[in-house]
Amino acid sequence: MTSRDAILAAAQRCLNADARASMTDLATAAGVGRATLHRHFSTRDELLHELGTRSLDRWQQSMRGAGVAEAIASGQAGPIEACLRDLLSRYLADFDDFGFTLTDPYLRSAPDLMERTEQLSEEETALLAAGQRAGLLRADLDPRWLSSAVYGILVAARDAVTFGRIARRDLDEYVLVTFLEGTRAR
């Protein structure tokens, strides 16, 4: 891990905990002098922008790695479900890098990040819509709502882990089951 990466990771952690963290806070958290921090990112906005870019990269990689495009093309419930499981698992694997704090507040100011977000969001929605057509997911809900629900369940996972409500190893199972099957007893 390069020093730059370490700084970004620390900054993400810090900013997720407190969006008001100063550059000094960020440098300290990274175990680095403030001057060094500024050597890597001349401006706070530049740091934020890179953070956003990385998050979007991760998101994109997750979708590519889970084979979203192929699953959509297949149009089959089986592959789509497998893809969805894989995708959620990947999301969960780095949901602190993924930056929930980040998703909302900073992105708005950067049109390029906004556009990419929208694009990725659409691709995810396309997967969910394909799941509906294939009979995997209920079709009486707007697929864009399903996309929001995915986001929500990830926030729930983050919340649960942060407050020590569930063990990290149970996460995948809990998230998948809750998203697909809901919470009603059967």
Next chain:
Amino acid sequence: MTSRDAILAAAQRCLNADARASMTDLATAAGVGRATLHRHFSTRDELLHELGTRSLDRWQQSMRGAGVAEAIASGQAGPIEACLRDLLSRYLADFDDFGFTLTDPYLRSAPDLMERTEQLSEEETALLAAGQRAGLLRADLDPRWLSSAVYGILVAARDAVTFGRIARRDLDEYVLVTFLEGTRAR
């Protein structure tokens, strides 16, 4: 609505959009001079604290209004489900006042708010646990996870409305169905 309430409402809106908003921003958003803002809340922390208190008040009112305690006492699936529906609907009714941005970042600094949060959270978890015992909710998930899932689905709702993905009038239905039944076709 008193001027104080108007200021609080504007501040909440503002801070949810950007936690770094300055007192000047907050005053402007409330359509009020900065001096007046300081007349009501001598300190930023004082404003934040009051905001937190109000959110917790709302939460508490929702649970009381939905009859959480009675539902738990009944131990019956029917009343518990009705209570849960009512509760979610109440949460949704004021999820901007409810302060999602607020729940995480500011609360930590105020022990009294933290404690109240924990207490309310426990009461909500108790309802969900009662739902499990009554055979309404699946019992193979930790009730504390269910509580996180409730939080997550509310974040999803907020996200969906913010980005115009679904109409507000569909919210209750979407949230309830998704939480209870999940997203799998049947």
Next chain:
DNA sequence: CTCACATGAGACAGTCTTGTCTCAATCCCT
């Protein structure tokens, strides 16, 4: 009309933040 009161504008000092710069210490490669 008048007076008490609340408000907005803005001055003000103190503090914090940001971005730049310098310098000495340290590290690493040869």
Next chain:
DNA sequence: AGGGATTGAGACAAGACTGTCTCATGTGAG
């Protein structure tokens, strides 16, 4: 060991934020 690059500490100026204060304006009740 020598020499170039990187680092941390810290000085520095510019600007922003906070909290306090004053004063002129405006509003409403009596």
